[in-house]
Amino acid sequence: MQSSRWRPAFGHRSLSPAALPLSTRPGAAVSSAPTSDASAPGLSRRPLAWRLAEDADCGDYTRYRLYYDSTPHAAVPAYLLVPKGISPSEKRPGILAAHGHGSGKADICGVYADDEQAVFAQELNYDYAQQAACRGYVVIAPDWAPFGERRPPEDWTRVGRDACNVVGMSYAYFGYSLQAHNIWDGMRAVDILAARPEVDAGRLAALGLSYGGTMTTHLAINDPRLKVAVISGYISTVRGDAITMRGKGNFCGAQHVPQLLQYGDIPEMAGLIAPKPLLVEAGRGDDCFAIEDAREGYDRLQAIYQAAGCPERLARNEFDGQHQWHGVAAWEWLERWL
Secondary structure, rough: OOOOHHHHHHHOOOOOOHHOOOOOOOOOOEEEOOOOOOOOOEEEOOOOOEEEEEEEEEEOOOEEEEEEEOOOOOEEEEEEEEOOOOOOOOOEEEEEEEOOOOOHHHHHOOOOOOOOHHHHHHHOOOOOHHHHHHHHEEEEEEOOOOOOHOOOOOOOOOOOOHHHHHHHHHHOOOOHHHHHHHHHHHHHHHHHHHOOOOOOOOEEEEEOOHHHHHHHHHHHOOOOOOEEEEEEEEEEOHHHHHHHOOOOOOOOOOOOOOOOHHHHOOOHHHHOOOOEEEEEEEEEEOOOOHHHHHHHHHHHHHHHHHHHOOOOOOOOOEEEEOOOOOOOOHHHHHHOOO
16 A cells, blocks of 8 residues: 555654554644664664544444554554553553454454455454454554555456465565565554553564464564464464365465475474464364364474473464354463463
8 A cells, every 4th residue: 555645644743652642633643763673674664654544432442543654655554442441550451463364454353344244254253353452452453465455456456366466476576575564564563552551562462363373473473572472273384285285275475485395384483483472273174274284283383382491381272163263262361471
């Protein structure tokens, strides 16, 4: 999503994210200095400009729609969900909720354009960002590219082509990784979350289903501020399933990690999360990630946590269900470690 449409509003006021009053009228612009010194290859850290577009009363919480400049050429849409009833001196834990394939942040925040989208979300128990806010967490949920408001025009992608693949290859033409950019966008979202006055910056977590599990994996690896993770419907192997005839190429341009199999596989990559507490969800009826391969992936991940001397910080919730968010053990896990 190009940021030129927002740039005229940026830079007129200099406020930290913590100084932004959430009563600011939609359309007000703010900019801030970076709140961490994380970096990524090819991406320069710059003052974080962001804009409040709208707010909505959702009963137990207020939903704010934001746009923030993650890089000089991209503005990232995000929802910020803030529970009601937080006292001025109170600090709540914060969660970055990562969406998977579908309609982006709207799916996990319970914002549905039509009945079809609502049914899709209900079948997957997909509104986990909204669930977290109702449980008292402050939540930020960005749109990853190419989903939600960042999806390219339908007539730009040829019939039968996957937008993830086309956008991923487009990034590669310019020497960039789409996955790396999404990780960076997520780390900048953590900047916003960590700076909020009602958030305890020492109690941050990430969670997500499917591609949301992919993003949770990478963010938990790369951002030291995220202390806990819940990965649902993702821990598996490329070599043992995704790239086989059973998996039928169960990957896309948004989650491609160049040369991964030269060094390991998904479990070895996820092992970099250790020693952070990590809960892995897996449905026995998942038709995206076969349960046998998911078990193999978890066993390999478990060996890494054992070698790291923190086996108690890894747990698994295997449940009777499909490719969906379960959440039963997840909320208990977050309460335990945050």
